[in-house]
Amino acid sequence: MESARIIATVTRIVRDVGIAEEIAQDALVAALEQWPEAGVPDRPGAWLTATAKHRAVDLVRRRETYARKLAEVGRSLPEESYDPEPSGPGDIDDDVLRLVFTTCHPVLSAEARAALTLRxxxxxxxxxxxxxxxxxxxxxxxxxxxxxxxxxxxxxxxxVPYGEDRAARLGSVLEVVYLIFNEGYAATAGDDLLRPGLCEDALRLARGLAALMPGESEVHGLAALLELQASRTPARTGPDGRPVLLAEQDRRRWNRLLVRRGYAALARAWESPRTEAGGERTPGPYALQAAIAACHARAASYGETDWAVIAGLYGRLMELAPSPVVELNRAVAVSMADGPAAALPLVDALAAEPALERYHLLPSVRGDLLARLGRDAEARAEFARAAELTRNARERALLRGRERELGEGTA
Known part of the structure; x- marks a missing residue:
């Protein structure tokens, strides 16, 4: 829970994310050694940060540039404060946000930026x-x-980057925050469907970015998307931790505060959309995804969802940011708006996509469409394949359940 903040604090001292990660790990090892005997401190996060900071200062002292670096540390790290004051009106007053912008530096490839920041x-x-x-x-x-x-x-x-440098890194930063949220919203592996800590981290980062850059439409679009998606969390699992599908969720359990926050952020995103070369004002990919989430939030029940609008929004998203995953989501919306027979060819066309070869949601969606068309034997095979591909125990149990239901004729 504290690792990102510890690494960010240490990076501010040693100016090297690799060394900072090692020092943060050393602090965690020290806690494992000392806390069983001395007890867990009242503020464990502060203890870990202070331990890592002291080790970082010791490392700086051992360097040849001792005098200059030590003076630098003394100016930037007040003894009783773990959060530095921003030095200017456009500065980021959060070490974790600084770390995100640092790991999204253009010296790295887009893939490397995302992987390092997620780590x-x-x-x-x-x-x-x-x-x-x-x-x-x-x-x-x-x-x-x-x-x-x-x-x-x-x-x-x-x-903190400024001006054009900040704009150049923003796309990577938003992508990374989005991926962190997604891993928390639907964990790719493990025994639990959700990892709430990751969702909270991503939400905090998105809100911080929105406060930092109030004129950036896509920042507000991402914030809106995460707020609206997070609002469903209380209804997404049952008392025993099993997943609850969207169609079966009790929408009264959706967090209305987060829904209202999402609506407000979405309004800000659409008030300041991007302007294309021809002068047309158009929302970006995150604002479009937030608009799709808002369609779900506005529907009082699953049956009242306006799937035609959602399919149209996915169509616009495919034009703006085409990907096989977006097309798969569009196919689901088409199936709800026009029926499974209209969507099945769209899904079948994705079978040859290399990026979806091990993606469990492709056979899962295809299995659902086949089941709705009465092709139970084929649907069972698709659910079985989806269960084999997923590494999340809760999702696997859900998919095995769908497979069994079709075999028993109760689907």
Missing amino acids: LVGGLRTDEIARAFLVPEATVAARITRAKRALAKAGVEFE
Whole structure:
């Protein structure tokens, strides 16, 4: 829970994210050694941060640039404060946000930026990041290692970008925050469907970015999307932790405060949309996804959802940011608006997509369409394949249940 803030604090001292991660790990090891005997401190996060900070200062003292660096540390780190004051009106007053912008430096490739930020800020394991990107685990591990080396070699400062530099990094920052939220919203592996801590981290980052850049439409679009998606969390699992499908959720349990926050952020996103070359004002991909989430939030029940509007919004999203996952989501909306027979060819066309070869939601969606068409034997095979592909125990149980129901003729 505290690792991102510890790494960010230490990075401010040592100016090297790789070394900062090692020092943060050392602090966690110290806690494992000392807390069983001395007891857990009242403020464990502060204890960990202070321990890591002291080790970082010791490292700086051992460097040849001792005098200059120590003076720098003394100016920027008041003894009783863990959060530095912003130095200017456009500064970011949160070390974690600084860390996000640092790990999204243009010296790195887009893939390396996302992988490194998910590792350091989101605390995701390498295999979880690989699932998020639909690439082999070894590829992600290599990206993270190369990214740390590249930042150190380039001497990237732990600082806030301004003007064009900030705009150039913003797209990567938003993508990473989105991926962190997604891993918390539907965990790719493990025994639990949700990882609420990741959702909360992503929400906090999105809100911080929105406060920092009030004129950026897509920042508000992302914030709106995350608020609206997070509002469903209380209804997404049953008392025993099993997933509850959207069609079966008790919408009275949706968090109305988060829904209202999402509406407000969405309004800000659409008030200041991007302007294309021809002068037409159009929302960006995150604002469009937030609009889709808002359609669900406005429907009093699953049956009252305006699927035709949602399918149209997915169509606009495909034009703006085409991807096989977006097309799969569009197919689901088409199936609800026009029937499963209209959507099945769209899903079948995605079977040859390399990026979806190990993506469990493709056979899951196809199985649902086949079941609705009465093709039970084929649907069972698709649910079985989906269950084999997922690494989340809760999703696997749900898919096995669908498979069994079709076999029993009770679907």
